[in-house]
Amino acid sequence: METITNVGMxxxxxxxxxxxxxxxxxxLVGTLIGVLPGLGPTATISxxxxxTYYLNPISAIIMLSGVYYGAMYGGSTTAILVxxxxxxxxxxxxxxxxxxxxxxxxxxxxxxxxxxSFIAGTLSVVGLMLVxxxxxxxxxxxxxxxxxxxxxxxxxxxxxxxxGDMLKAVMITVVGVWVGTIGVDFISGDTRFSYGSLTLSxxxxxxxxxxxxxxxxxxxxxxxxxxxQAKILKTRLKGLLPNRQDWKESWxxxxxxxxIGFFMGTIPGGGGVMTTFTSYAxxxxxxxxxxxxxxxxxxxxxxxxxxxxxxxxxHYVPLLTFGIPTTVVMAxxxxxxxxxxxxxxxxxxxxxxxxxxxxxxxxYMGNVMLLVLNLPLIGLWVRVLAIPYRILFPLILxxxxxxxxxxxxxxxxxxxxxxxxxxxxxxxxxEYEPAPxxxxxxxxxxxxxxxxQSLIISEGSFGIFFTRPISGVLMIVGIMFxxxxxxxxxxxxxxxxxx
Amino acid sequence: MTKYDRxxxxxLVGLAIAVSLESIRIGPGSLSNPGxxxxxxxxxxxxxxxxxxxxxxxxxxxxxxxLRKNAVKLGGSTIAALVSMLVFAFLIDTLGFLIVxxxxxxxxxxxxxxxxxxxxxxxxxxxPFCIWLLFVYFLEIRFPRGILSF
Numbered sequence: 001m002e003t004i005t006n007v008g009m010x011x012x013x014x015x016x017x018x019x020x021x022x023x024x025x026x027x028l029v030g031t032l033i034g035v036l037p038g039l040g041p042t043a044t045i046s047x048x049x050x051x052t053y054y055l056n057p058i059s060a061i062i063m064l065s066g067v068y069y070g071a072m073y074g075g076s077t078t079a080i081l082v083x084x085x086x087x088x089x090x091x092x093x094x095x096x097x098x099x100x101x102x103x104x105x106x107x108x109x110x111x112x113x114x115x116x117s118f119i120a121g122t123l124s125v126v127g128l129m130l131v132x133x134x135x136x137x138x139x140x141x142x143x144x145x146x147x148x149x150x151x152x153x154x155x156x157x158x159x160x161x162x163x164g165d166m167l168k169a170v171m172i173t174v175v176g177v178w179v180g181t182i183g184v185d186f187i188s189g190d191t192r193f194s195y196g197s198l199t200l201s202x203x204x205x206x207x208x209x210x211x212x213x214x215x216x217x218x219x220x221x222x223x224x225x226x227x228x229q230a231k232i233l234k235t236r237l238k239g240l241l242p243n244r245q246d247w248k249e250s251w252x253x254x255x256x257x258x259x260i261g262f263f264m265g266t267i268p269g270g271g272g273v274m275t276t277f278t279s280y281a282x283x284x285x286x287x288x289x290x291x292x293x294x295x296x297x298x299x300x301x302x303x304x305x306x307x308x309x310x311x312x313x314x315h316y317v318p319l320l321t322f323g324i325p326t327t328v329v330m331a332x333x334x335x336x337x338x339x340x341x342x343x344x345x346x347x348x349x350x351x352x353x354x355x356x357x358x359x360x361x362x363x364y365m366g367n368v369m370l371l372v373l374n375l376p377l378i379g380l381w382v383r384v385l386a387i388p389y390r391i392l393f394p395l396i397l398x399x400x401x402x403x404x405x406x407x408x409x410x411x412x413x414x415x416x417x418x419x420x421x422x423x424x425x426x427x428x429x430x431e432y433e434p435a436p437x438x439x440x441x442x443x444x445x446x447x448x449x450x451x452x453q454s455l456i457i458s459e460g461s462f463g464i465f466f467t468r469p470i471s472g473v474l475m476i477v478g479i480m481f482x483x484x485x486x487x488x489x490x491x492x493x494x495x496x497x498x499x
Numbered sequence: 500m501t502k503y504d505r506x507x508x509x510x511l512v513g514l515a516i517a518v519s520l521e522s523i524r525i526g527p528g529s530l531s532n533p534g535x536x537x538x539x540x541x542x543x544x545x546x547x548x549x550x551x552x553x554x555x556x557x558x559x560x561x562x563x564x565x566l567r568k569n570a571v572k573l574g575g576s577t578i579a580a581l582v583s584m585l586v587f588a589f590l591i592d593t594l595g596f597l598i599v600x601x602x603x604x605x606x607x608x609x610x611x612x613x614x615x616x617x618x619x620x621x622x623x624x625x626x627p628f629c630i631w632l633l634f635v636y637f638l639e640i641r642f643p644r645g646i647l648s649f
Contacts, residue, residue: 054640167556171511171549178518178542185535192525192535193518216584223576223611390612394604395626397580401587402630406640414588422581430507444538452533460530 003129010357014365019062022055023362026063027369030070034090035078035381036392041071042328043215047396049207049336050403057340058355062362064333069121069312069363073370076113076305077381080106089308092276096293096300103296112242112250112298113305114374120258120306121367124313127262129360132349136321139346144457145464147322148450149471151443153478154324157267158436160481168432176437179204180444187452199412206335206442208404208417213434214328215400216421219393221428242298250302253283257306264307265314267326279307313363320344320356324443328435331442339407504557511550519543576611583607595645600627 013019033044045064052060075090080097093113100109142150159169182193183203194200242250257279264275283303284293293300318324323344325331337344342352349356374381404417424434458464466472521536522543528534587603594602604623608614614622634640 050640167549167553171546171553174542174546174549175511175514178539178546181535181539181542188535190525190535192539193521220577220580223574223580390608390614391618391622394607394612394622397584397607398600398604398626398630401584402634405588405591406634409641411588411591415585418581418584418588421584425577430503432507448538451538455530455533460532 003133006353006357007129007361009353010359010361013058013354013358014062014361019059019358019362020365022059022063023066023366024369026066027070027073027366027373030067030072031074031370031373031377031381032070032384033067034071034074034076035384036387041068042210042332043218043396044071045329045332045336046207046211046215047399047403049332049339050406052336053339053406057337057342058358060336060340061333061355061359062366064336065312065316065359065363066366066369068329068333069309069366070370072309072312073114073117073374074381075308076117076301077110077374077378080109080113080301081382089273089276089311090305091273092280092304093301095280096295096297099294099296100298100301105296108242108246108298109301110378111375112246112302114371115242116250116254116257116302116306117309118367118371119254120261120308120310121313121370122364123255123258124262124265124310125360125363125367127310128313128316128363131266132317132321132356135317136346136349139321141470142322142346143468144450144453145468145471146474148447148454149465149474149478150322151324151447151450153474153481154318154326154443155436155440155447156478156481158439160485165431166485169436172427172432172434173436173440176440177444177447179209179437180441181448186445186449197412199410199416203445204416204441205407205413206332206438207339207407208413209420209441210328210332210335210438211400211404212417212420212422213424213427213438215396216417217424217428217434219396220421220425222389223393246298249298253279253299253303254306256282257303257308258310260303261307261310262314265311265326266317275307275311276304279303316359320348321346323348323446325439328438331438334442501557505554508550508554508557511546512554515543515547515550517543519547579611580607583611591645592643593645596642597627597631598645600630 014023029044029048030041033041045067048064048067052063055063072089076093076097079090079093080101083094083098097109097113100106155173159166159173180203183201184191191201260279260282261275264278280293280300280303283297283299284290287293287297287299289297315326315330318326319330319334321344323334325334334344342348342355400417400421401414404413405411407413427434427437454464455461464471465475518539520543522540523536525536525539526534527536527540583603583606587599590599601623604626605619608619608622609616631642635642
């Protein structure tokens with residue numbers, strides 16, 4: 001009963017003209033960005049952050065979330081029609097989606113991707129609604145040792161699941177934690193590593209770093225490739241509504257994809273590519289005709305696209321209950337919430353019911369908007385693909401500069417962004433993943449406070465992390481994630497498209 | 500490309516030493532009364548050990564194929580884009596948003612994006628104006644006026 005009352009309050013919040021408009025802008029921009037290869041949701045949300053500074057927190061998070069799930073929707077269009085994923089999670093959609101398009105079934109592929117995303121997105125929001133409040137209640141039992149153990153486990157999972165070299169992922173995480181300590185120490189009041197700079201004494205902000213590492217670095221990476229223009233498959237987009245046979249083959253993959261997406265979305269580092277590949281691998285494994293996969297099997301589109309969208313709402317579970325982001329996009333959204341003075345924690349849902357339930361209601365609304373938007377506008381999205389990158393990239397860079405400058409009207413933050421843009425460019429070249437760095441930067445101060453408070457409570461004993469039941473379990477799980485990949489005979493499985 | 504892995508790990512060793520020394524200066528305190536330098540010192544020590552492992556690993560394990568392919572070549576466009584953004588930042592207060600954006604867009608479109616003159620002029624004029632409308636008029640965000648009075 002309480003849930004129904006809360007959902008009603010959420011809809012009352014979301015269904016104001018202002019929030020409907022921001023939700024619409026979010027999903028529209030998100031879909032547009034998802035369609036465009038080379039500009040992912042991370043960069044886009046970073047770019048749109050300044051627009052939200054002057055909105056109220058509810059409208060801001062509704063719009064940013066709309067961008068995120070809109071981008072997840074839009075990514076499938078380019079994957080199916082151009083064989084280029086609009087964002088990384090859609091890589092797997094290329095395999096069968098593009099083959100379907102070549103066989104003249106682009107409409108069915110796009111249609112099932114849209115319907116699958118809608119169904120999965122909606123189911124996932126129901127999951128978020130049911131799981132988050134009791135989890136937050138459980139989180140009220142957490143003290144500093146439990147928070148330290150939880151963040152430690154999140155770090156170890158992220159590092160364990162990092163796609164590249166594990167040693168490099170650990171090193172870059174440690175650097176991120178160190179960068180997070182720059183500025184005033186909130187316990188002693190001393191400044192650290194700022195060397196008299198007022199900008200640095202406030203700490204290195206998440207926005208300049210994220211914009212540099214993802215926005216600027218992505219442009220620098222693509223400048224050299226700007227002559228490459230996507231070749232759009234010339235096919236008639238007919239029959240966007242899947243037929244009875246399509247539905248028969250797709251409904252179970254959609255449900256399985258939704259479950260996989262929701263479960264993996266709650267795990268740090270478990271969203272995106274990993275979710276879609278898991279769904280694809282499962283569908284292929286249990287199919288009676290696995291030989292059809294890679295040659296235009298509709299299940300190969302329905303499952304991964306559903307999993308992809310289900311993971312979006314699931315990412316909010318750890319963010320809104322414990323304040324722990326599981327993806328870089330969530331880290332940036334957390335940064336955006338912090339700008340508005342909101343720090344998610346186990347008390348977040350109780351203290352901000354309007355924001356939480358308003359967000360949930362907006363997700364239902366946004367999923368309907370996306371379905372309505374995506375199907376009739378597919379022709380328009382295809383034309384967007386023809387925009388040359390050399391026109392797009394100056395605008396992206398300009399939005400990065402303006403976004404960071406408007407944060408505090410401080411040119412030194414733009415300098416920080418440019419430095420991190422260059423660092424991000426080098427990191428890609430040297431194969432260091434930027435995502436663990438951003439997580440560490442954001443979670444570093446939290447883990448530092450939790451560790452120091454725990455050590456003060458225990459008078460310097462690390463045993464406190466293992467003698468309390470919740471933190472003990474979390475620490476052991478975290479340590480196992482470090483140990484398992486190092487065990488002899490354990491091979492880190494890399495997803496291979498050819499398989 | 501083992502050479503590049505060696506360079507990056509040696510850089511991290513240097514960073515680890517610098518961070519550790521500075522953390523000791525700040526004051527790590529004790530375990531029962533941790534000071535502001537404790538976590539940075541821990542980061543420095545862990546980073547130092549890991550980057551040394553990474554450095555010595557390059558002698559026994561070759562780097563991956565991707566790294567071989569992505570040799571670090573800093574293109575002129577990359578440097579020009581980075582420097583132009585810094586120049587933009589340092590001139591925005593003096594020249595004002597509209598002028599500096601016009602000049603910056605012109606430079607980036609023409610010399611980095613290699614757009615034709617007509618497209619460059621069109622983009623450089625329309626973009627600052629549209630952004631000014633969006634941010635100043637609709638979002639009521641202040642931009643530096645510089646030598647212009649609006």
